[in-house]
Amino acid sequence: MSKVARNQFDVLVIGGGPAGLAAAACSAECGLHVGLVDDNPGLGGQIWRSGCTQAPSEAVRWCERVSAAGAQIFCGTRVFHQSKPGVLLAEGPDDLFELSYRKLVLATGARERFLPFPGWTLPNVVGVGGLQALVKSGLPVAGMRVVVAGSGPLLLAVAAYLRQHGAEIPMICEQASWASLASFGVALLRQPKKVRQGFSLREQLSGIPFVPNCWPAAAKGEKILEEVVISQGTKTKTISCDYLACGFHLVPNSELAVLLGCQVQDDLVQVDDFQQTSIPGVFCAGEPTGIGGLELSLVEGQIAGFVAGGRSAAAQQLFAERKKLHKFARTLDRTFALRGELRNLPLPETIVCRCEDVTLSRIARHGSWRAAKLQTRCGMGPCQARVCGPATRFLFDWSPESVRPPVFPTRFENLSAMTVQPEMEHREVTGGRG
Amino acid sequence: MSATTYDVVIVGAGIVGAACAEQCVRHGMRVGVIDRDVIGGGATAAGMGHIVVMDDSEAQFALTRYSQQLWQQLRPDLPADVEYEQCGTIWVAGDEQEMEEVRRKQIYYRKRGVPTEALDPRALELLEPNLRKGMAGGLLVPEDGVLYPPCAARLILERAQVAGAKVHLGCSVSQIGKGRVRLADGKEFSAAIIVNAAGASASALTPGLTIKKRKGHLAITDRYPGLVRHQLVELGYLKSAHSSSGDSVAFNVQPRRTGQILIGSSRQYGAEHNEVDSHILVRMLQRAQEYMPQLAQMSTLRVWTGFRAATPDKLPLIGSWPGDTTLFLATGHEGLGITTSLATARLLVDQITGRESPIPVEPYLPSRASAEHAYA
Amino acid sequence: MPEQITVTVNGTSIAVPLGATVAVAIVLAGAPCRKSVSGEPRGPLCGMGVCFECRAVVNGQSHCRSCQVVCQPGMEVKTDE
Numbered sequence: 001m002s003k004v005a006r007n008q009f010d011v012l013v014i015g016g017g018p019a020g021l022a023a024a025a026c027s028a029e030c031g032l033h034v035g036l037v038d039d040n041p042g043l044g045g046q047i048w049r050s051g052c053t054q055a056p057s058e059a060v061r062w063c064e065r066v067s068a069a070g071a072q073i074f075c076g077t078r079v080f081h082q083s084k085p086g087v088l089l090a091e092g093p094d095d096l097f098e099l100s101y102r103k104l105v106l107a108t109g110a111r112e113r114f115l116p117f118p119g120w121t122l123p124n125v126v127g128v129g130g131l132q133a134l135v136k137s138g139l140p141v142a143g144m145r146v147v148v149a150g151s152g153p154l155l156l157a158v159a160a161y162l163r164q165h166g167a168e169i170p171m172i173c174e175q176a177s178w179a180s181l182a183s184f185g186v187a188l189l190r191q192p193k194k195v196r197q198g199f200s201l202r203e204q205l206s207g208i209p210f211v212p213n214c215w216p217a218a219a220k221g222e223k224i225l226e227e228v229v230i231s232q233g234t235k236t237k238t239i240s241c242d243y244l245a246c247g248f249h250l251v252p253n254s255e256l257a258v259l260l261g262c263q264v265q266d267d268l269v270q271v272d273d274f275q276q277t278s279i280p281g282v283f284c285a286g287e288p289t290g291i292g293g294l295e296l297s298l299v300e301g302q303i304a305g306f307v308a309g310g311r312s313a314a315a316q317q318l319f320a321e322r323k324k325l326h327k328f329a330r331t332l333d334r335t336f337a338l339r340g341e342l343r344n345l346p347l348p349e350t351i352v353c354r355c356e357d358v359t360l361s362r363i364a365r366h367g368s369w370r371a372a373k374l375q376t377r378c379g380m381g382p383c384q385a386r387v388c389g390p391a392t393r394f395l396f397d398w399s400p401e402s403v404r405p406p407v408f409p410t411r412f413e414n415l416s417a418m419t420v421q422p423e424m425e426h427r428e429v430t431g432g433r434g
Numbered sequence: 435m436s437a438t439t440y441d442v443v444i445v446g447a448g449i450v451g452a453a454c455a456e457q458c459v460r461h462g463m464r465v466g467v468i469d470r471d472v473i474g475g476g477a478t479a480a481g482m483g484h485i486v487v488m489d490d491s492e493a494q495f496a497l498t499r500y501s502q503q504l505w506q507q508l509r510p511d512l513p514a515d516v517e518y519e520q521c522g523t524i525w526v527a528g529d530e531q532e533m534e535e536v537r538r539k540q541i542y543y544r545k546r547g548v549p550t551e552a553l554d555p556r557a558l559e560l561l562e563p564n565l566r567k568g569m570a571g572g573l574l575v576p577e578d579g580v581l582y583p584p585c586a587a588r589l590i591l592e593r594a595q596v597a598g599a600k601v602h603l604g605c606s607v608s609q610i611g612k613g614r615v616r617l618a619d620g621k622e623f624s625a626a627i628i629v630n631a632a633g634a635s636a637s638a639l640t641p642g643l644t645i646k647k648r649k650g651h652l653a654i655t656d657r658y659p660g661l662v663r664h665q666l667v668e669l670g671y672l673k674s675a676h677s678s679s680g681d682s683v684a685f686n687v688q689p690r691r692t693g694q695i696l697i698g699s700s701r702q703y704g705a706e707h708n709e710v711d712s713h714i715l716v717r718m719l720q721r722a723q724e725y726m727p728q729l730a731q732m733s734t735l736r737v738w739t740g741f742r743a744a745t746p747d748k749l750p751l752i753g754s755w756p757g758d759t760t761l762f763l764a765t766g767h768e769g770l771g772i773t774t775s776l777a778t779a780r781l782l783v784d785q786i787t788g789r790e791s792p793i794p795v796e797p798y799l800p801s802r803a804s805a806e807h808a809y810a
Numbered sequence: 811m812p813e814q815i816t817v818t819v820n821g822t823s824i825a826v827p828l829g830a831t832v833a834v835a836i837v838l839a840g841a842p843c844r845k846s847v848s849g850e851p852r853g854p855l856c857g858m859g860v861c862f863e864c865r866a867v868v869n870g871q872s873h874c875r876s877c878q879v880v881c882q883p884g885m886e887v888k889t890d891e
Contacts, residue, residue, distance in 0.1 A: 002730075039859055041831070041880045046858055052812060052829035076878070081712070111860050123842045123853030133857030137877065138830025139837060223842075223851050253860075354855075354863060357848040367603075371472040374479050374584040375515075382656055382735050382862040382873070387855070404710055404737060409656065409862075413730035415737075416719035420712035656873045692847070733873045 002096040002417040007072065009035040011308045012088065012101035014079055014256060017045020018294055019286025019301035020107030021062040026305025026314075027105070028069030035099060036071050037090055039078040039408075045109050046129055047294055051136035079256055081405035083420050096414040103281050103308040106257050106269065107301060110287035112154075112247035113390045115338075116352045116360065117345035119219030124243050131245040132158045135165055142166030144242040147228045149173040149216045151336045152249035153293070160204035162245070170239050172205070173214035173230055175248070176336055181212055184335035191328055193295065215342060219244055233341075249336045251390045252288040258403040267400075274315060275304040283308060292329030299325060343395055352395070353388040355381020360395075369398035382409050437622040440466040440600075442786070443615050445607050445639060446631035446765075448478040449587040449772055453779035454629055454764050455594040455601075461783050465599040466623055467591065468615065470606040474587035476633045477771055480740020482652065482688055482698055483586070484665055485579040485773050486523055489542050490676060493749055493797030498770060499548065500793050501777030502577065508776065515585040517691045523578035523665045524553070524562060526685070526725065527570040532669040536573040543575070550575050564661050564728045580665055580688055583772050607632075610639050613760040627786060629762045630755075634741035636765040640755060643800075645766050648744040649705040651715050652698045656733040659693035668725065674701055675769055676748065683718040685725040695732065697722045699769075701742075708739050742768045750774065752781045752798040762786065763800045817885040832876035832887055833857075833864045843876055845890035 011027040013020045016038030028034040036043075042050055043066075048059035055063070066073070077092040079099075088104070090097040112127040119125065126134065128150055135141055146167045148159045151174060159172050174181065188194045217231035227240040257269040263278035264270065269288045271277055277284050283304040286297035299322045306315035346352060348361035358378040366372035369379070369392060378392070379385035384407075385400070392398050406415060442458045444451045447469035459465045469475070485505050487498045505518075512518050527533045536552055543550045551557075551574040558565065558572045595601060606618035610630060615623040630636050630643075637645045671684035686699040700718045705711060715737060723729050745751060745766040755761040764782050767774055781798065784791040796802065813828040819839035826835045833854045836843050842851030843864045854864040859878040867888040868874040876887070 039878065041878060049858075051831070052827045083712070111858065112856060114855065114861075121846070121850055121852060123851055126854060127856050130855055130857035133877065134831075134834060134837070134854060137857070138827045138834040224853075351846075351850075354846065354852070354861070357846050357850070366472075368472060370475065374472060374474060375588060380654075380736065382733065382865075383860060384735070386860045405712070406734065406737065409733045409735050411730070412653075412655065412719065412723065412732045412734045415653070415734055416716060416723050416730075418712060418716050420716055658872065731871065 002411070002413045003094065004098060004417055004419070005095045006098045006100070007035060008100040009033050009072070010101070011035075011103045011105065011305075012099050013037070013105040013107055014088070015045065015107035015109055015286070016040070016043040016073070016075070017107060017109045017286065017297065018048060018062070019109070019297040020045070020105070021066055022298045022301025023105040023107055023283070023285055023305035023308065024071045025062055025065040025069060026302050027309040028066060028071040030306070030309030030311055032309055034069070034071040035074065035101070036066060037074045037077050037079065037099070039076065041076055043073065043075065046133065049133055049136050051133070052138045053136050078408050080408050080410040080414070081418065082260055083418060089414070089418055091410050091414045096417050098419065104283065105304045105308060106277070106282065106284040106288060107286050108253040108256055108288055110250040110252050110291055111386060113249055113251045113394075114387050115248050115342055115345065115391055115394060116350050117216055117218060118347050118350050119221070120246070121351050121354060122219050122221050122225045123223070124225035125219045126243060126245055128152075128154045128158045128245045128247040130247065131243060132161055135162065141243070144168065145170055145240065146243040146245055147171055147173070147230070147239055147241045149228070149230070149244060149246045150248045151175045151338065152247070153332070154247065154249075156201050156205060156210070158245060159208060160201050163204060163208070169208045170241060171230065172208060172210045173216065174210065174212045175215040175339055175342060176212055178212050180335045180337070184331055187328060187331040191324070194328070215345070216244065216246055217345065248338060248342070250287065250291045252291065254288045255403050255407050257284060257288060259405060259407045273319065274307045274312065275300055276307070290326070290329050291332060292325060293332070296322065296325040296329055338394060346395070352391060353378035353381065355383050355388075363392065364396070369401060384408070437614070437624040438466065440464050440623060440625045442466070442627045442629060443468060443623050443625040444629040444631055445610060445615065446476075446633060447473045447587070447591060447601060447603065448476050448631065448633055449474060449583055449590070449775040450633070450764050450767060450778055451629070451631035452587045452591040452594065453775040454631055454782050455599045456590050456597070457779040457783040458786070459594050459597040459599045461787055465594065466625070467594070467599060467601045468605050468607055468617070468623070469603050472603060473591055474584040476635070477740050477742055478583045478587050480650070480652065480738060481583060481769070481772060482686070482696055483581045483583045483772050484523070484688065485581065486665070486770075487543070487548055487575065487578065488770065489539060490672065490748060493794075494770070495546065496793040497750070497774050497777050497798070499546070501774045504776035504780070505579070506577070512581070512586070513589060515582065516589055517582040517585070518579060519581070519691055520577065520579040521664050521689060522574055522576040523667060524558070525573040525575070526558070526565065526666055526668050527572050528668065529570050533570045535669050536571060539573055548575065549577060562663060562666060564726055565666070566725060566727050574664070578665060580690070581772070586772070607639060611758050611761055626760060627762060628760055629764050629782065631764040633765055633771070634743045636743060636763070640761065640763070643763070644746060646703060646744045647706065647741040648768060649700075649702040649711070649739055649741055650698065650769075651700045651710065651718055651737065651739050652696060653715070653719065653734055653737045654697070655695045655729070656735055657693035658695060658732060661728060662687055662689040662695055664689070666725070671699065674699070679703060681714055683714065683721050685721050687722060687726060695729070697729070708741070710737050710739060742771070744768045749797050750778060751800045752778050753785050753795065753800055756801045815881060815883045817881045817883070817887060819887045820889060820891065826881050830881050832866060832868055832874070832879040832881055832885065835881055835887060836864075836866060836876055836889055841889045843889050
């Protein structure tokens with residue numbers, strides 16, 4: 001039987017990336033008892049994942065602030081359900097946690113959007129952030145050829161990172177057009193820090209072809225990736241490589257917010273100026289409120305942390321900066337919007353749901369997500385449609401279904417050991433103690 | 435507004451509606467099937483897909499056995515995605531009292547030609563090594579099976595369509611009766627015969643029909659092939675299914691062809707919303723873990739709910755609705771809808787066409803009334 | 811050279827840097843992490859624990875997301891063969 005560990009917090013923060021670290025630090029520094037929960041083995045989320053490597057100094061500073069302020073940290077731990085308003089249930093390596101809170105900050109971040117194309121399931125076809133995460137976790141890429149493809153600012157950042165670690169990058173393929181990227185460049189000029197980052201990236205990437213209007217048409221190999229066919233409209237090019245790092249920008253991890261009943265629109269958690277969701281006392285900061293990058297996540301996290309800590313004035317001082325960064329975030333969305341040609345990439349026999357090996361032709365027979373799911377079992381696997389959901393949304397414009405617990409696969413013994421209140425089933429969406 | 439005319443309009447494209455459509459069309463009727471959502475979107479989607487003989491009553495046995503035999507006849511025509519497996523059921527006895535029940539069932543089934551095998555603790559352990567130690571034994575019913583209901587419903591409906599039936603999905607029905615079916619958008623169908631196969635929603639369409647929603651929960655694990663070989667049901671399941679009130683859980687576990695383990699079962703009256711009720715879920719999972727400790731470490735991927743259509747006397751309603759010569763019912767199957775769908779369709783068509791049925795039909799007639807249970 | 815530890819993957823000893831994940835050990839061993847439902851070889855995709863493609867058996871426990879498990883000396887990892 002699972003050991004049940006009960007903890008009470010003034011502020012509970014879910015997600016230990018930049019937004020979560022900022023929220024945890026700011027609320028803990030107000031003198032509050034704070035808990036911080038993250039699924040990964042260490043703090044930092046994705047962008048600040050350290051693994052075997054040195055975390056960037058900014059990340060280290062935030063982590064130190066969180067610890068110094070006395071926050072209790074739970075790594076390798078993920079929330080799977082709500083026991084009642086004010087109590088979350090989380091699964092750790094050995095324990096079942098019942099985490100009570102007065103205020104909750106959801107800083108659950110984002111994940112990559114994967115789109116299917118022939119051969120995308122071959123080993124060594126990985127996400128862009130995915131390959132970076134693996135390299136940070138000890139994967140050697142020195143001397144390896146890595147094609148970087150897909151969409152989003154992550155392509156350049158990761159290409160530079162891989163090159164620093166000795167990888168050879170034959171090409172960076174961005175599906176966005178020159179026009180979109182040009183206006184993104186103009187928007188960047190308004191953000192001095194980003195301009196500096198941009199110039200630094202240019203230096204790091206000198207000599208690597210960066211090709212817009214370009215996407216992977218197929219990955220090929222016997223049992224493992226051997227080469228990638230790149231398409232530029234009518235032209236194609238075959239590049240032999242060891243890895244294909246491919247991801248199409250980011251989608252928010254809003255599942256927990258949906259489970260709790262927060263108002264969500266187009267997958268984004270709706271928040272007010274104080275980062276508060278539609279549920280009083282429940283805040284959301286960072287990517288789930290809108291994909292906006294590191295600086296915005298930090299600002300939103302600080303705002304949420306200050307407000308949860310009762311320091312609204314300190315929060316308001318960050319509003320101007322947040323506004324500027326929001327503008328940048330909106331250009332991100334526009335710039336890296338997906339082009340229609342990407343809908344034609346998968347062939348009828350291309351697998352779309354990787355958990356259940358459901359091909360495009362089997363899924364496309366159906367008129368709705370629900371029908372496809374029931375008939376083919378796409379979306380019923382362990383990833384709970386985190387991969388095929390955004391893909392089918394893009395391919396067919398299907399709406400996702402509502403979220404049920406467990407919001408992440410959970411050990412049976414933890415589900416059976418939950419302490420729950422019978423009145424849970426009559427949860428109100430509005431009101432309710434946060 | 436002009437109405438589309440059919441000989442038979444069936445409301446509900448779940449497994450019962452689909453089976454009725456196929457039988458009607460095979461008897462030369464022009465058939466229309468209407469559903470507000472997708473094929474098999476109600477209890478058909480939510481349930482366990484257990485093809486099982488039950489002996490709660492003679493009438494229940496007759497219907498389940500007849501229908502099981504029809505499934506066995508259909509089996510060679512079932513494509514792979516229906517996942518029909520004749521894995522058998524083992525009714526698990528936790529103590530000597532339940533072993534008495536095993537012996538009673540064995541005699542009952544032997545008299546009626548259903549093969550069974552009584553299992554002592556050793557035999558049970560050989561067949562199902564992952565049940566907890568200390569079981570008193572069980573009853574193996576080898577001819578029981580399992581399948582994946584949404585694909586079965588689709589397959590049967592496709593057979594009906596190939597033979598000429600028309601299917602209207604995504605159409606909400608607001609009113610049925612006297613030869614007319616009206617949709618929420620105002621469109622109308624006219625038919626000599628209307629079949630209410632709307633399951634847990636049947637009462638909404640036929641005022642006076644006493645069908646209650648009986649909510650259930652299920653959970654499914656990741657793939658652990660070989661851990662469970664048969665559908666395993668505790669004998670206490672019968673008490674749970676049989677009761678007319680209150681919430682109950684019972685150990686009921688199924689191996690899917692995928693290697694995933696499907697875990698049930700729970701029953702609640704009066705719960706109207708489809709959200710997971712954590713307190714009942716916990717009771718159900720704890721019960722399962724008592725019987726099968728190995729479940730503890732298994733990754734559990736999903737939990738969902740569904741509504742069974744429950745009648746006061748636990749038997750379905752198959753036949754003409756008193757007071758409306760155009761209206762027939764094929765509903766109220768509680769937890770046996772998948773099993774009894776095929777026989778339900780046969781009995782229904784027999785009544786429409788005035789034929790004799792191979793089993794007595796009186797127990798299922800909507801016109802049945804007794805001192806305790808009135809239907810009309 | 812960062813400190814190295816040893817784990818076994820399908821019976822073979824693999825040296826990995828301290829702090830490396832099991833997914834990395836599996837890739838270094840030249841094995842796919844798992845076989846898909848239809849028998850395809852699969853390796854890590856998302857690197858962050860949400861795609862479940864990197865599942866492997868770690869010290870007897872099935873369905874571990876190997877990209878989220880840090881290697882410990884002597885860990886035994888098995889992949890679908």
